[in-house]
Amino acid sequence: MPYLDPFLERHVSEPGLLVVDVAAADDATVLAFQQLLAERWATATAEQTTRDAGQPGLRLRCYLDLRQQLTAAAVVGPSMEPTTARP
Template sequence: MKPIIEAHLAQPGLVVVEIAAADDATAFAFQDQLAARWATAPAERTTRNPGEPGVRLRCYLDLRQSPH
């Protein structure tokens, strides 16, 4: 995964979430659950590390805001 950019954590309540899952469907389902509770900048695709099982996904949450 790419390094976390300091601006993504510049204020209290900002969170970077890295998800490791067996497959794309599971990773996106978890991201959807997060987005239902908090303002989220969702990822559009997962990444795979050669030689490692599963997929990874990174999304950004703002715990100060709810999506409703």
Template sequence: MGPINETHVAEPGLVVVELATADDETAFALQEQLAARWATAPADRTTREPGEPGVRLRCYLDLRQPLDA
């Protein structure tokens, strides 16, 4: 994963979420749960670190924009 850019968190309520999970299915399921609550810029793929277990996924949330359930 690349570094978090200052633009990603330039204002209160902007959040960068980096997930570390056992597999793609778990990472995308958790991202889906986050996206159901807040405006989200979802990731479309996970990354893997050679020699490390599991996968990582980064998504961006705007907590200022909660979604209606």
């Protein structure tokens, strides 16, 4: 059974577009990983993680566009503060 909902075809409709599903033990780890991605590529970042009953850890999904590499000056990353996960 999949942990996250299916993604839309438009999210992978062209070369260079990615859907990234991440699992980790805690919010800080998964949000730090997302931040690393967002510092390099145009990224639609997730604002909260999800926790599935009976499954280990928590999950996060973000969308990347590898065609748009960012410069360090252009990056305004998401907050690294943990968000409220669903029980």
